[in-house]
Amino acid sequence: MEHGQESWASSAAVRASMQANKSRDTAPELALRRAVHALGLRYRVAARPLPGVRRTADLVFTKAKVAVFLDGCFWHGCAEHHTVAIRNGQYWADKVARNKARDADTDQRLRDAGWEPLRVWEHEDVRAAAERVREAVRSHAGRPSTSPP
Numbered sequence: 001m002e003h004g005q006e007s008w009a010s011s012a013a014v015r016a017s018m019q020a021n022k023s024r025d026t027a028p029e030l031a032l033r034r035a036v037h038a039l040g041l042r043y044r045v046a047a048r049p050l051p052g053v054r055r056t057a058d059l060v061f062t063k064a065k066v067a068v069f070l071d072g073c074f075w076h077g078c079a080e081h082h083t084v085a086i087r088n089g090q091y092w093a094d095k096v097a098r099n100k101a102r103d104a105d106t107d108q109r110l111r112d113a114g115w116e117p118l119r120v121w122e123h124e125d126v127r128a129a130a131e132r133v134r135e136a137v138r139s140h141a142g143r144p145s146t147s148p149p
Contacts, residue, residue, distance in 0.1 A: 028122040029058055029070050035130035036068075041137060043068075050113055055106045057117075059133070064141040065115045068133055069106075072122050075099055081123055116140040 024046045036043065036059065047060040049067045057067035073081035077096040085092035107117040118136045120129045 031126045032070055032120060032129055033059065035126045036133050039130055039134050041134060049115055050109060053109060061137050064137045066118060066136050066140050067110055067115055068118045068120060069103070070120050070122060071103070076103060078121055078123065
């Protein structure tokens with residue numbers, strides 16, 4: 001934190017906890033990668049499918065043009081498991097709303113560029129999610145490549 005800047009965190013403990021959150025190689029992400037790899041699929045990890053767009057997918061299948069995002073229930077507002085923050089509730093509600101809007105924008109940008117975005121929730125059964133990934137890669141692999149206008 002720069003000198004003289006206030007922290008957005010409600011306490012030093014919350015700030016430390018937030019800083020410890022990993023942006024990649026989380027347990028659900030590693031489990032999905034192992035399951036997808038076990039199905040014989042190969043992919044790029046934490047890559048940006050669209051040049052010039054700062055959006056990173058967790059798994060990228062370049063030839064098939066499939067981008068997989070493993071979304072956390074809290075961060076992306078899962079209807080089934082999202083919990084409402086007690087402290088700084090409005091801040092977190094706004095943050096999740098921005099994340100959801102960015103996710104929708106990312107999905108649309110990918111579709112417009114001929115990609116297939118695939119979203120997997122962290123709570124999903126990893127084998128079933130891996131099968132969904134395999135199906136998306138198989139069905140999208142044969143499509144003709146399209147380029148944006």
